[in-house]
Amino acid sequence: MHPAKVKRKSGVVVRAFRRDAAKCSVVELDAPGQPAWPMEKLADEGFFEVFIPGKKIFHHQLRFETSWGDIHQVYNAYSFLPTLSEQDLYLFNEGNEHRIYDKLGAHPRKLGDVPGTAFAVWAPAASRVSLVGNFNGWDARYHPMRPLGGSGVWELFVPDVGEGELYKFAVWDAHGHMRLKTDPYGTRFEGPPNNAAIVHSPRHHTWGDGEWMARRAAQAGNPDRPMSVYEVHIGSWKRNLAEAGRCFTYRELAPMLADYVTDMGFTHIEVMPVAEFPFPGSWGYQVTGYFAPTHRWGTPEDFQFFVDHLHQRGIGIIVDWVPAHFPRDAFALAEFDGTHLYEHADPRLGAHQDWGTLIFNYGRHEVRCFLVASALSWLDRYHIDGLRVDAVASMLYLDYSRKEGEWIPNRYGGRENIEAIAFLRQVNDLVHHYYPGVLTIAEESTAFAKVSHPTSEGGLGFDYKWNMGMMHDTLLYFQKDPVHRKWSHDKLTFGMVYQYSEKFIMVYSHDEVVHLKGSMLAKMGAGTLADKAANLRALYGFVWTYPGKKLLFMGSEFGQRTEWNYDIGLEWQLLQHPEHEGLRLLVRDLNRLYLSEPALSTTDFRPESFRWVNGNDGDHSTISFLRFDAEGRTAWLVVGNFTPVTRTRFHVGVPHKGYWREVLNTNSSYYGGAGFGNHGGRPASTIPSDGFEQSLSLTLPGLSVLVFKWSADAPV
Known part of the structure; x- marks a missing residue:
């Protein structure tokens, strides 16, 4: 409905598209008994129009009749004002709307007494954006979205669209080419090969972890506390063998995992990425849904139950978060509005050499806002206790995995990625500001200075850094036949040279037991199974008493014999053998010793x-x-x-x-x-x-x- 003047008469004009309508009219809601204004059908496809003289914009609905005689009366989506304020848009464009995840995306709500869903998407170079889904037959003519000034945001409130509806955005670029895109801020997604977002509010779960959250906040600012982390891939820790080896859901897994982790004495679990991803073989490290737990193991509420249950059992949960890169899938972030919106246009900046993925443009305010919001959303909506940030080294250096001529120096002629460094400092500071006690952990393998120092001291602001150097050195040592170890003795001692430069976590993660590297047990030099088990017990004894927090990948605690395979469960049957059960008992007792003795767990730094x-x-x-x-x-x-x-x-x-x-x-x-x-x-x-x-x-x-x-x- 728009103000209009026809033949010098002022009034309003109403247009509607209903492809299933034979007749359509406008009903004034504030004037009961007022006859409806019939609309003229201008096109057989279902396009209607009426000019109503002498009227200003009024509260109305559309009444339409199908060719088979059904009559429907519905709200007009375009009769509702935008749901985002100018302040929201200003802060987003400035890069400082830290909870933009509550504004962009799809949000079920009521406007007045009208239920529906508010949709909003950032696509500044788009010439047109339409909302499509089951509710409109995936017909982009039904719900063209409104651009909100120069913000680049397109918005529309659609009445009577509620939770469970599938949707995408049809985005036309400046040349008229249309792309069907999934929602960057979507909270739930359908499974491959489909990839639509699902309207869903992640606010239904009633949390019962208040005591845990209070204790966590009270520990803020104390990094030197006991911390032994069990790294888990949710889909392959255990499988339901009674049902053809299917994956357990978040809800099914929670009590089993809590029982095991509690008995083993771990303080935290770290789950490999649970944000939505399309390709299982990426293990979750190629994310397409930065705000949604993957559908593979249940709903968002199921994942909230999982976290809540662990908290109530006294177990913290860290998630892998991947802001370093994203996949090229056509339905997701890549070339979102026909331009390189989230990524750099120049492949020397925007193409990741190792993984065939794209690198975020950290210098763009709205991209930085997107990533900050992703981090904060996991802490807000899902009560996550820590973010392990993947591939930090690849973010810090412009020449990471690049040959000469394949990268562009920064404005000072150096190799440091200034924008990425500023982003990491910002996200670490904001996490600690909004959620005291939440940890940020860097997977960083270079000698970049002060990774785990506060930003006020010139650091990156992480709480901890993975000790990749000590991990590599100890594995190189233990892989050698014992007769040759005397020549590599420095592999056990060199780590102390830099031990106190950072707040380190000693790690033996999933990366060490894949890609033909062999399992932890298989790495342990030559000899019999008993020899390898003895070596691995010795390695764990050394590591658990050496300064630094601890992390061990699942299966390594009992000596999994084969490399980890994301598509099957661990080799739990090995526990019937004394070598494997002995390893498990040792790790359990090392954790108990570590937790019970302050000299081993609160003096690491x-x-x-x-x-x-x-x-x-x-x-x-x-x-x-x-x-x-x-x-x-x-x-x-x-x-x-x-x-x-x-x-x-x-x-x-x-x-x-x-x-x-x-x-x-x-x-x-x-x-x-x-x-x-x-x-x-x-x-x-x-x-x-x-x-x-x-x-x-x-x-x-x-x-x-x-x-x-x-x-x-x-x-x-």
Whole structure:
């Protein structure tokens, strides 16, 4: 309905398109009894028009009659004012509307007493945008959307369209070519090969994790707390073997996973990406729905139940978040409005060399706003406790995986991606501002400075950084035959050179057990299954007592024999073998020890809490170090022997007289080892060693790590 003047008479003109209508008329709602104004059918396809003289715009509906005699009376979508304010649009274009996910996309709501859905999409270069779905027969003539000034946003409230409706945007570029695009801000999607968004409000779940959320907020600003993370791929942790190996849903998996993780002593799980993605083989790292849990394992409410249940069981949840790149699928973000809207136009900036994907244009305000909103939406709608940011190194450097001539230097002539760095700082600051206690974690493999330092100190603002260097070094060491390890002893010690430059998490993630790299067990040098299990137990004993938080990929805790396959469940049947069950029991006990002893879990970032006893004994492939609590009331001695040779009367210096209790031995028969040890502990003798005035005379079983505890409160 528009003001109009016909033959010098003022009034309003109403136009409507109803392809199934034989007749159509306009009904004034505020004038009961007023006759309807019949509309003239101008085109056989169903286009109607009427001029109503002497009227200003009024509250109305359309009444239409089909050729088979049905009569319908409906609201006209174009009789409702825009649902976005000028302030919303201003902040979005400025890049500072942090909750734009509540404005763009599809939002079921009432305007007055009229139910419907408000749709909005950003497509600044589009010449036309229409909403299509089942509700209009996927006919783009029905619901052309309205451009909102120069904002680039197109909007329309459609009455009587509610939750469960499928929809897409038909987007015409400047040359008249039309693309069918899914909603960048969609909250739910149908499964492949289809890819429509589904109108859905993610606000239905009634949360029961209030105590957890309060504790989380109280821990804000304290990064040095116990943290042992179990990395999980939801679709392949376990399968329902009774039903042809189908995936468990979020709801089915929640209690099973909570039971297992609680028993194993992990503090958090980290789930590989759950944001919607089209290709299962990408494991979720090629995202097309940045605001929607994938349909594969249930609804948004099912995922909320999953998180809620874990919280109520005392388990935190971290999700992989992927702002580094996105796939080229024609239905999604790529060339969204006919231009390179979300990505760079120049492939030297916008094409990812390794994965065949596209790189976000972090310098564009609205793109930055989109990504910030994605991060915040997972914390708001789904109570997520942490974001592990994937492929940070690829974001930081313009020449990442590029040869000379394949990249464009920044404005200062350097290789750093200035816009991406600014974005990472912004998103980290906003996460910590809005959600105190939520963690951000960088998967970053270079020597970029201050990744896990506050932005106020010139850092990127992450809470933690994955320790990729120590992971690579230790795996290189343990992959060698023990007879050759003496030449690589520095692989165990070099990490301490940079250990306190960042807040590190020690990680053995899914990336280490795919692409023909072999499982963790398969990496463990030569020898029998028993030898490999002993090596892996020794590696875990070393890592769990070394400074840094912990992360282990599922299946690695019990020695999965084959590489991880996203399409099948883990090899749980292996637990019937003592080598595998022993590994699982060791990881469980390492977690329990780690959580119960502050010296091992709350001093990771204090250099004074760590001291080498002997880090130079490469000839014997042994290593020893101390961990101290902040008060100096306890000391922990860790001794590793990484050859099969059992060493007796092996002297290791200690800083205190008295009794040193053997609290863990990876060679214990309980863990599948031979059972050699030190009969519960050793008293310190007066024989000097390793720069100390006293020492312990120890039996060091082959391929083992032993942990001893001294306490000032214990009798001498």
